[in-house]
Amino acid sequence: MDWVKANPKTVLTGAHFIDGNHAACEGAIAAGANFAAGYPITPSTEVVERFAARAPLVGATFLQMEDELASSIAILGAAWGGAKSFTVTSGPGFSLMMEHVGLAAMTETPAVFVNVQRGGPSTGLPTLPAQADMMQARWGSHGDYEVIALSPNSPQECFDLMIDAFNLAEQYRNPVFFMMDESVGHMTEKVVIPSADKIDLFPRRYTSLTPSEYLPYKPGSAGIPEMARLGQGYRFHVTGLTHDVRGYPAINAQAQQELMDRLMGKIRDNAGKIARTKEHLLEDAGIVLVAYGITSRVALRAVQMAREENIPAGLLRPVVVWPFPEKRIRELADRAKAFIVVEMNYGQIVNEVERLVADCAKTVLVPHAGGAVHRPEAILDVIREVAKWA
Amino acid sequence: MGVTTAINPVEPLLRTDRMPHIWCPGCGIGTTVNCFARALGRSKLPLDKVAVVSGIGCTGRVAGYLQFDSFHTTHGRAIPFATGLKLANPEMSVVVYSGDGDLIAIGGNHFIHAARRNVDIKVICVNNFIYGMTGGQVAPTTPLGASATTAPYGAFEQPFNLPFLAESSGAVYVARWTVYHVQHIAHSMAEALRKKGFSFIEILAPCPTLYQRRNKLGDSLDAMRYYKERSVIKNGASTRDLDLGFQEEIIVGKFVDSERPTLQQTMDQRYREVLKDRYNGWRQP
Numbered sequence: 001m002d003w004v005k006a007n008p009k010t011v012l013t014g015a016h017f018i019d020g021n022h023a024a025c026e027g028a029i030a031a032g033a034n035f036a037a038g039y040p041i042t043p044s045t046e047v048v049e050r051f052a053a054r055a056p057l058v059g060a061t062f063l064q065m066e067d068e069l070a071s072s073i074a075i076l077g078a079a080w081g082g083a084k085s086f087t088v089t090s091g092p093g094f095s096l097m098m099e100h101v102g103l104a105a106m107t108e109t110p111a112v113f114v115n116v117q118r119g120g121p122s123t124g125l126p127t128l129p130a131q132a133d134m135m136q137a138r139w140g141s142h143g144d145y146e147v148i149a150l151s152p153n154s155p156q157e158c159f160d161l162m163i164d165a166f167n168l169a170e171q172y173r174n175p176v177f178f179m180m181d182e183s184v185g186h187m188t189e190k191v192v193i194p195s196a197d198k199i200d201l202f203p204r205r206y207t208s209l210t211p212s213e214y215l216p217y218k219p220g221s222a223g224i225p226e227m228a229r230l231g232q233g234y235r236f237h238v239t240g241l242t243h244d245v246r247g248y249p250a251i252n253a254q255a256q257q258e259l260m261d262r263l264m265g266k267i268r269d270n271a272g273k274i275a276r277t278k279e280h281l282l283e284d285a286g287i288v289l290v291a292y293g294i295t296s297r298v299a300l301r302a303v304q305m306a307r308e309e310n311i312p313a314g315l316l317r318p319v320v321v322w323p324f325p326e327k328r329i330r331e332l333a334d335r336a337k338a339f340i341v342v343e344m345n346y347g348q349i350v351n352e353v354e355r356l357v358a359d360c361a362k363t364v365l366v367p368h369a370g371g372a373v374h375r376p377e378a379i380l381d382v383i384r385e386v387a388k389w390a
Numbered sequence: 391m392g393v394t395t396a397i398n399p400v401e402p403l404l405r406t407d408r409m410p411h412i413w414c415p416g417c418g419i420g421t422t423v424n425c426f427a428r429a430l431g432r433s434k435l436p437l438d439k440v441a442v443v444s445g446i447g448c449t450g451r452v453a454g455y456l457q458f459d460s461f462h463t464t465h466g467r468a469i470p471f472a473t474g475l476k477l478a479n480p481e482m483s484v485v486v487y488s489g490d491g492d493l494i495a496i497g498g499n500h501f502i503h504a505a506r507r508n509v510d511i512k513v514i515c516v517n518n519f520i521y522g523m524t525g526g527q528v529a530p531t532t533p534l535g536a537s538a539t540t541a542p543y544g545a546f547e548q549p550f551n552l553p554f555l556a557e558s559s560g561a562v563y564v565a566r567w568t569v570y571h572v573q574h575i576a577h578s579m580a581e582a583l584r585k586k587g588f589s590f591i592e593i594l595a596p597c598p599t600l601y602q603r604r605n606k607l608g609d610s611l612d613a614m615r616y617y618k619e620r621s622v623i624k625n626g627a628s629t630r631d632l633d634l635g636f637q638e639e640i641i642v643g644k645f646v647d648s649e650r651p652t653l654q655q656t657m658d659q660r661y662r663e664v665l666k667d668r669y670n671g672w673r674q675p
């Protein structure tokens with residue numbers, strides 16, 4: 001697949017002073033999104049409000065649906081209609097969307113699901129942050145499937161990583177989550193939008209075969225099948241049932257095994273390529289903090305404070321949270337004595353770290369119930385405690 | 391039925407490599423598919439530009455048997471999928487083909503909103519008064535008093551009057567037939583396919599395996615006899631008067647055929663008026 005450049009007519013090149021929600025919307029538009037469906041929900045709504053205003057100016061369509069069930073499948077219909085599509089929500093709406101995360105995974109429909117996380121469970125804290133949907137993003141729909149999830153920690157990254165989110169959705173034909181949080185969504189900072197020729201986009205994997213040669217679910221390069229254009233005589237079938245390479249239902253154990261091996265494999269086998277981290281002061285770190293999203297910024301401050309006290313702490317930030325950066329964590333565990341996982345929940349990503357490093361290092365959680373970010377001093381206290389024995 | 395051709399007109403439109411189908415002998419769904427094939431022939435639509443979307447259930451399998459770009463989606467959500475498909479690719483004729491439980495129970499909210507928006511999709515609802523795929527449970531269409539596995543003493547909830555629901559939600563084309571009325575069904579389907587806007591056709595069809603048997607109503611021939619004897623064609627009847635009682639009179643016909651701008655037209659017009667030449671209308675990707 002040859003990468004293409006973004007459309008200059010849609011990219012708002014220049015320096016802006018905007019919040020994460022607005023930046024995420026511009027990222028989607030620059031990535032070529034030309035369809036969004038959504039349902040109002042705090043604290044995410046600004047993303048679709050901006051898209052509703054921008055859509056008719058950039059050749060895109062926005063539709064406010066009757067609920068999140070509708071939004072999350074309208075974007076899949078649009079994707080099969082040829083659009084690049086996304087939806088935006090927060091906690092309660094995210095729960096409703098899980099059905100179609102599964103459909104997207106099963107039918108290999110490229111689509112981006114944005115979740116501006118707020119406190120839960122249930123209605124929880126509509127206007128305040130949390131990071132408690134990370135495992136729901138990973139496991140929320142029924143059945144086995146793999147996902148890709150990105151976690152921006154600034155408005156600039158809301159723009160930059162959104163481009164990656166759409167590219168990954170196309171590249172792997174998989175649902176991709178954009179896991180923001182209320183703090184990042186409502187934080188206003190400088191966002192520099194590059195010119196369109198600096199933005200590379202992965203085009204849809206359309207087949208060049210004729211309809212008689214084409215098999216909709218026959219794996220192509222990297223185990224990923226090619227899509228057919230709607231209305232061009234391919235007469236293809238798409239189903240949420242277990243299916244064979246023709247796309248026809250195949251309700252038996254062997255078909256299930258073949259399909260699931262490929263669906264899981266296309267992400268698992270490429271996990272090393274997809275996983276991405278940002279690292280600070282890790283070269284000599286005996287204590288590795290792991291944090292993502294807004295929490296990574298507070299954790300970095302705590303690391304700097306620890307360094308002032310000569311405690312060898314560093315920060316690993318998964319930018320792509322799913323697939324999890326297993327290899328990198330294992331490498332660091334060779335010399336680090338302790339991992340401190342800081343997250344705005346009662347312990348989700350910490351379990352990933354713990355299972356990877358259990359043999360050689362200790363893992364400590366610094367949880368937070370949500371509603372506010374951690375105080376750096378509270379994290380520093382834990383670092384000091386750990387430094388006594390690590 | 392006056393068929394004089396040697397080949398079944400439905401055959402070229404079927405995925406013959408998927409036969410035999412899963413439907414029970416005597417099931418009414420196949421008859422409606424036959425009518426759909428005739429209607430497509432009559433409509434003169436380019437077949438490559440037809441997409442069929444189904445939800446889940448016995449009727450939800452229709453999309454998989456038809457040789458079109460076809461989508462078998464999630465339970466109740468065929469309509470919002472179709473809405474996205476149509477908006478992204480307006481040149482397609484998008485047909486939603488599903489059952490009463492799928493479209494009206496779990497999918498009821500989507501049904502009324504798509505009608506309100508006047509999305510340009512055709513909704514064909516095969517109503518057999520019951521959940522077939524899961525084994526004969528009560529539906530929001532089960533007539534009062536009829537028995538179902540989850541209403542073993544008879545249904546006690548008022549069923550929906552589907553044409554009334556469709557019209558009051560905003561549908562521009564509303565008809566109801568039974569599978570006895572094959573010519574009328576095909577005619578209505580062809581009309582709906584040519585029409586712009588949210589079009590709804592309810593087709594009463596027998597489920598001999600579950601509904602007929604459980605209610606001691608005989609087989610599908612007995613159902614046909616009932617449809618024949620108790621149906622009254624009243625084109626243009628007020629949709630208010632179309633309630634269905636257990637084995638009572640069935641009013642069939644075309645009830646609504648009106649004009650109203652579609653979702654795409656109202657969207658387009660609004661943007662054009664307000665944004666003038668800043669409006670960048672949909673570009674095909």
Ligand code: SF4
Nearest residue numbers: 413414417448522597
């Ligand atoms: S269960 Fe009823 S509706 Fe389903 S295929 Fe059999 S007869 Fe038809």
